[in-house]
Amino acid sequence: MTCAPHNATFRLLDAHVGWDELTDGDEHTGGDGLTGRDELTGGDGLTGGDDEPMTEGIVGFEDPAGIRLAFRGSAPEGPTRDRLLPWFPDPRLAPGCGPCAWYLLVPGSPAGAPRLLRRDGCTGDWVPVWQSGCDPGLLRAPVAVAARGHRLAVVEPGRVLVWRRDGEQLSGVIRVRRPSLAAPAPDDEVLVACRGTTDLRRYDSAGGFRGVLRTGAPGEIIGLRTGPDRTIWLLTDDGEQLLIHRGGRHGSFRTATFDELSAALPPSALTSVDEDGFCLRDTGPDAGVTTCSSWQGLARTTTPPVTTPYVTDGSYVTTLIDSGLSRCRWHRVRVEADVPAGTAVAVRIVVTEDRRYDETDWQTAAPGATDFLVDQPPGRFLRLRLRLSGDGATTPVVHRIRLDFPRATSADLLPPAFRQDPAADDFTERFLSLFDSSLADLDRVIERYPALLDPAGVPDRVLPWLAGLLGLSFEAGWDARTRRELLAAAPELYRRRGTPWALRKAVRIVFGVDPVIDELAGDRRWAHLRDTVGGAGPGLGSVRLFGRSASRFRVGGSELGAAPLRAFGDPDNDPLTAHAHRFRVLLPAGAADESALGRLVERQAPAHTVGSVRTGGAGFVVGSRSTVGVDTAFVPLPPPVLGGEHPLRLNRDGVLRPGPRGWRRGVGVGVVSAVGVHTRVW
Template identity: 65%
Template sequence: MTCTPTTVTFRLLDDVVGWDQDAVADVVGFDDPAGVRLAHAGSSPAGPTRTQLLPWFPDPRLAPGCGPCGWFLLSGERLLRRDTCAGGWRPVWAPYCDPRLLRAPTAVAVRGHRIAVVDSGRVFVWRNEGDHLTAVIALRHATVVALAQDEQLLVAGARSGEIRRYGPDGRLGEVIRPDVCGEIIGVRTGPGRTIWLLTADGDRFNVYRDGVVSSVDELAAALPPSSLSSADEDGFCLREKGPDGDVTSCYDWAGEPRDEPVAASGEFVTEGKFTTHRIDSGISRCRWHRVRVEADVPAGTAVSVAVVVSEDGKFAASDWQTAPAGVTDFLVDQPPGRYLTARVGLSGDSSATPVLHRLRLDFPRSTSADLLPVAFRQDPAADDFTERFLSLFDATTAEIDRVVERYPALLDPAGVPDGALPWLAGLLGLSFEAGWDAPTRRKLIQAAPELYRRRGTPCALKKAIEIVFGVEPVIDELAGDRHWAQVRATATPSSARGLGSVRLFGRSAARLRLGTSTLGGAPLRAFGDPDTDPLTEHAHRFRVLLPAGAADEDAVRRLVVRQAPAHTRGSVRAGGTGFVVGTRSTVGVDTAFVPLPPPVVGGARLNHDGVLRPGPRGARHGVGVGVVSAVGVHTRVS
């Protein structure tokens, strides 16, 4: 659809191709897929900052407890607990039952109903939120403490770089010496006895998981954050969800409310910039065409781009072309030249930063003006205006071309966002239940062609159940249970209606008929034509068998109704607790391979008090596996 007469190319500046940065000031993230951004204030420009880590590693004087509001605070010699009903903080112990053990507490940790406090070379551990003192550990230079899921206690000491693990009774279990840089100022425990550490190496903070450096994103994915949003020397703030949105509550270190919130500014520098090397087009006297900027620009931040073109890489300070503020797509208004140099500036209010993802440089200039007759391009000024004017329409057409080119990606279940999955499923006639997660929906969409091609077959139904519920079912077609012909192990001339080794059952055995059926030998049925019983018995019926507890039977039943053919009728049954002799059982559904109980015959235990050997009327070869043997008939106990 594009109207440009010649082929154009472009050069990308991003983390994959490279930014070609030359002079950099207060900008980081050139190798980060997230994008280029302003540096953090302090000696750790790439972060993370202490403010970022507060939700997972709060101030040692603070500890989140049970529920969103269960916070504990050390204030002087007191341990306070947040009381949302009273609107403030209240002492854990009433004045008449205060144990008065704390002298100068420095750190607190809470998990469930257990509390641990570091105080003057000792570590106290209580149960029932302070009602029962369970352990007192003497440990000098203890700084931070954490409680694990298995009632273990982790204590880190100042300058030692060690973590001591104690049992519920206060006995030392092991000493861990993690290979980390800096002083340990925070300890958290995760699932599977995972230990997360926060260290301070000067002004630089590092996060470790089991001794390996980790990022803030990995920390956030493994541990839920608390509601602590900011903290400084004067107090702290908690941001919690309320009925009308987020509510921020601020307190000083004595537990008293604060009118002014704790400022969160100062996280980023306010300005940063970088300049690229000379970008070579490979074309002498190249007319550079267009610059496009892809960036996230929050409120209070800005991104500015300037370019300069030269033939030999030399230019003056006045030659720069700076795009207007907020413009992310502009034409290059420079003389022809082989080289282009870009200068990017980022600015913010110190609480947020713009994030630059990509710069795209299009060259050489090629517009639909090249298709006009020469008479329209004789005047240089008019020619320049015509090119710039038609570039507006060329850009719109190029966007349409881009949408057309990317249209196949919209049909890729692995590439579309989660919110687009119902729309994509609607194109294929699929419907999702509310409880299905995004990976399950993607697998269903991807398997839709195969499921539609085999729809109505047992393998398609089995595949659908396996995708949605993650369990492999057994599809039992009941038509195979017809008793009109049954293979027998032996056949005798006296067998009724015997044909070789197959015994055929007559109509009198299929349903009760007066004058021909034996009373109690045939079922009583009052529907259908008895002459069509050989064809309709269990016809178009199937059963889905699942292991016990593998999936919700109602959810499986709804899926079976949608996937089964209209003329069939299916049922769903989950496995029981064991194997029942005489009842149809399925291996993996109703059975489990477990050791057999001790063999006992009457009061005699085999291999101890008795031996089975051939009886008076039995075969001479004794008891055989797979051969029917009756105790006392074919065998006897001696």
């Protein structure tokens, strides 16, 4: 029911809240001393529907997907052989690698030797595994075939033949007494079951013995399968019933249920088997088409009866659901269900104030109706009966049932004059409820609309559509987490777009590293004097004095080779325009693809700027190839002194005058070196 602190307005029936099914063992006692069985009969001899079963033929009360008709193999006496055919086929049949791949053993006859056939996935015909002239002639009296991937195992008296590459290469011959079944397993292993014991013998594909696996299963093994997660499934017959067992190479075997088997292993296309042949239901492009063949691999004109997997009828009755309101007017019943063709869902309800009711009090919903009004007298309690029916091939699935109370319609907003006549008032409520239902659906859509714009709550496939609303474009290699973070940060990125902060944020989200943004305008060196400690500047030799012949070549004013040759803009504005509106984005080596980084920078950079990207190399690593204080000093060079205690060696480590780039000042972070890009300080 509702989780708000005010009074409840609806009651849910599902796997999360509970289905509240009524069982024979229920002893729910009400305030009048009536037990659960008295509730069902009315307590005073009035029939309350006890002529129908309470809960029978329906399963899935703890499944979040919903309740459904039970499998025929889920009967108390155990699964049937026909129901288990998709998982444990006839020993002469084995599913191969692919939805349409199958292998068929054809026993020998006076007219010919035994053969191994393979089903053609395109035509559906059965063709020999070995063509004429290539048959190795190894088959004598095969009794079973098994396949896993591209490995084959054929069981014969006294041996098991193992092939690789779908029969092209014989990998080994396993010598074993009285083999009955085999199953290729992971790690190039083959499991062999022998008659008279439920132990499994382990071999490699070359025939080498690896050990014995004790299963402890009673009876005789008539089915053997290996799962994708290294599990082993057995089907045994103890003479009274069939049992399913699950285990592994390093764990004990235990009895398993049919539901566990169907959840762990996908069923094959085998639908029926009889003395004359078998039928397969295609799951590929021709899904839904059933083809039948004889045990000789020939098409059959008569098809055997197909075993239906589900029971055809099931019922479910709830306990008396308490609204907590005396003489409550129950409003509406809504059933959320998937109802395939050939199936049906029928709903009946009854409302009572004192837990007593008669069989004639039940209200039956219209056939196929999953949303209807409660047309019952006021009462505190409500009981619901659900009946599922089908053709046996499929089942309806009921996900949830919602019971709304008390009755609230648009008629409550009308003046009292419109509600004086009880008959007219009832008609008005039922009439307006038709419009209330549509308006309620619109209200729910409007209420949920903000959730459609929440990047953290929408499915992955909705993210590109949501990005289109915000004008974002995604790269093909970005994962869902990156896309969600970009969408969540989009408002702030738009608000601060064109700033270094926004560019750093976008790069951090996409590539997971913090970039260094180097604005080249700050590297201008024309007539720029930087004060040092004590107020003394570095001197004229540390800056570049701009002249008309220094920045650009001019005829009659510059020497050849002394100035660069450029042909754009006014040369007198070079100090201002050389690096204006230009920046670089620097990342460590291997942090990002330069082309992808360039596209991201182009989308985030202002239109009047020119951006470039660079990913650093190995660079200068302190502590690996250099040691501060031993062979590296982050200080300016000492002044050149000729003679003295430490004489200067010319042309080696002395500078008599500054070069064109000024004084050598070691590593300048932000000028000629960027920490994290091509310099790392450890």
